[in-house]
Amino acid sequence: MCGRTACTLAPDEICHKCAYINRSGQSVTPSWKEAPNGKEYRPSYNKPPSTYTPVMFSNKHCSSDELDDLTERVIQPMQWGLLPSWHKGESEKTSYNISNARSDGLLEKGTFHTPLKKGRRCVILANGFYEWHRQDGKKQPYYIYFPKPETKSEDKAKKESQPAEDRLLTMAGLFDICSHTSEKPVYSYSIITVDADKSLSWMHDRMPAILDGEDEIQKWLNYEEFPLNNALTLIKPKSCLAWHPVATEVGNTRIQLPHLIERIELGKPKSCAASSNLMMSWLGKRKPNDTGATDDDLVKKEKKL
Secondary structure (H helix, E strand, C coil): CCCCEEECCCHHHHHHHCCEECCCCCEECCEECCCCCCCCCCCEEEECCCCEEEEEEEHHHCCHHHHHHCCCEEEEEEEECECCCCCCCCCCCCCCCECEEEHHHCCCCHHHHHHHHCCCEEEEEECEEEEEEEECCEEEEEEEECCCCCCCCCCHHHHHHCCCCCCCEEEEEEEEEECCCCCCCEEEEEEEEEECCCCCCCCCCEEECECCCHHHHHHHHCCCCCCHHHHHHHCCCCCCCEEEECCHHHHCCCCCCHHHHCCCCCCCCCCCCHHHHHHHHHHCCCCCCCCCCCCCHHHHHHHHC
């Protein structure tokens, strides 16, 4: 399961971190393309479903008049929560908001199989994601990410106190394009999930399908050279992640402060920063945000899907 992410970089930084080597041996930075319906990506330390996050996909899914201005890979904000192409009506007034797609149902459910047959495979980009471990009636959140490569000169204390975020997390997903709304086309996606690797199964029984490295990203995006049956061999549990416990405040999607991804020591008395206390006081006077999420309501909703 994946019901909350952190994506804190600006568009140009995201594109820079996703640079790749093309067939000619040249380094290429993917193009950034704005969402057709005008929805914007906003960097956040606490992004829930229904928000717009950066997604990388092949430019072959773009219109012919756009190709001259786009690189082979394109990054565009998409709505987190798949909206089927056949949906009619307003995109924000629908019960369809499928944020996760179980790998064992990809070929069985038309909602997933139909876009996959069209090659609509994508890579969801984030600094990391959050997962909750339930024990003795309590829920402890963890921040999960790609580990930072070690260097001999690295200061150990600094390494242990700061999240390792040099490498963007790359999760396999599928997207669809809904043109039957009163808006311009809505691009939306689901993150594919698999059984948790044994290194993570103590925390949760599901995890996102991770694409580890350029070769896997290339195969997943290049749907013409790597048919679906071949690409699905990439969708499996991976043991390439690192994690650490974080503050329970991440359960409230209205809190967007940088300390949400910082490591905490379990068992130590909780102490909130002044900025956090001020934020909580301010939020207490506000109505719930437009996602309707307070505390960890979104986590409960995702558990049911």
